[in-house]
Amino acid sequence: MKDECRSLLAAPFVKVLTVNMFRSLFFLPGVWTECRERYLHITAPKKLEALSGSCLIIPCSFTTTPGNEQKFDNTRKIIGMWIKNNRDFENNPGNVIFNSSKQQNIYPMKIIGNLTQKNCTTLFSNLTSKYTEKYYFRIENGEFKATDFCNYTEIKIQDSPQRPSIEIPDDPKEGASVSITCSAPTPCLHSPPELTWNLQPDFQRQTEKNTDGSFTTKIQKIITLSDTHDGSIIICSARYPVNGGPPKTAETHKTLSVSYAPKKTSASISPSGLVSAGSWVTMTCSSRAKPAVSNFIWFRSSKDGDVKVAEGESYSLNATEGGGVYYCVATNDLGNQTSPKIDLIVEGSLKLTIQTFGRLAAILIFTCLIFCIWCFKKFQLQQQKQPATELDVQSPAIDTEDEL
Structure with a gap:
């Protein structure tokens, strides 16, 4: 009989103990009850960062859910409080670091929102590292206390400010x-x-309010x-x-990456200059582009029109095919660009391109001009010497007459 009584007494005790242990393991004291039966809901950022020596605005608003005899009435005096970390403020009143009804408070805080409009936005001034903490908000309004x-x-x-961010449109x-923003x-x-x-x-400089x-x-350009x-490199x-x-x-710092069509496209021949008939030459096309050039195409100019002769960055051919005028076209996803034309001159070939003829004519004209200038200078020197010679010849005749 005694054992049965012990069993009956022990069972409820075990159940209660098990429930309490479960709540102790998975919930902080009071959190389960408060969260399920709360009469006050605060809307504020979960995390805020601020700079030591400066100030901080805590955006805050609240809503109330009347229950039992607790009712919020904005016609009565509304007191707003901030409680730090430890929530047991009734037994430890020092954790109430701000009370809007008091002139002097532990922390330099001030509610700048209108509590009658359920705006509890707060200004936190003269910040130091010791204010790093979790903060809870409380309302007292007559019988309503939550x-x-x-x-x-x-x-x-x-102690150091957050770095600004630079935003550049994608690709x-x-x-x-484009609009580049530093915020x-x-x-x-x-x-x-x-x-x-x-x-x-x-x-343009502007200050914007975020959703929280x-x-x-921000500044934009x-x-x-x-x-x-x-x-x-963009540097913002x-x-x-800060105070004192x-x-x-x-x-x-952020590097600007810009995509563009081919630029500075050029073609070159190796070996350069006059090449022997039967020898091999290589033409190379180069271009600067982003993304990189996807295709190079080679063309040869003729009296019947330009003819495509090859594809690729390099083009090799035998000089027995004769000389000619060549150029390349570089292409990527954004466009293309044509290189200046180049001459392939083969030794022994009687075919002179228009470009080659023009160059030779220019050299010949320049040579003739230099020769003409030289002849003119020589003629001027001769003219300057002739009067002096005649004077020297007449001088003895004058002397003879004087003697007579």
Whole structure:
């Protein structure tokens, strides 16, 4: 009989103990009850980062769910509180680091939102690393007293500012007008960062509100891209003012990649100059492009029109085929470009291209011009010497008359 009684007494105890152990293992004390039966819901960023020596705006709003005898009435006095980390503020009132009904508070905070409109946005000033913590919000409104322990804002105070970000449209191409943006987090509108970069100074600066209530400062520049922009390094700097010291700066570098059609396409012959009949020569086409050139095509000019003779970066041929005028065309996904024409001159060939004839004519004209200038100079020298000679011949005759 005693054993049966012990069994009956022990069973409920075991069940209760098992439930309590389960809750202790998987839930923080009070979290399960508070989250299921809460009367206050806070909307605020889960994580915020700020700079030591500056300030921080905590975007915050709340909604209430009346239950039992707890009812929120915005005609009554509304008190907003911030509680740090440890939620046992009733037994440890020091964890209530801010109370809107008090003139003096532990932390330099101020609710700048209108609590009657359920706006609990808060300004946190004179930040130091010791303020790195998790914060919970509480409302007291007559009989309505509630804390949202399911939602908190984790604030991290850093000695160095966050680096700005540079945004460039995907796959920019030459000829396109694109907007390049540099943005930096703005934890506090009272101390926004000053943004500068190595682009031209005529840019637009603006501060935008994010979906979570935080702010971002941006500068934008619209530029028309060309192949010369490819590989350029964009540098953006964010300069944050702080209390009692020089501003703190963070910088970001980003390389600009621009796609463009072939540029500086040229053709060359090896060996260069006059080649012997029967020898092999190699023509090479070169071009700068992004993406790289996908195809090279070779053409030979003739009186009947240009004829395609080969494909590929290099083209080899036997000089017995005779000379001629050649050029190449480089192509990629964005376009193509034609190289200047080059002459293949074969020794012993009587066929002179128009380009070759023009060059020889220019050389001949230049040689004749030099010869004419030389003859003219020589004639001038002779003319200058002739009067002096005549004077020398007449001088003895004058002397003879004087003697007579």
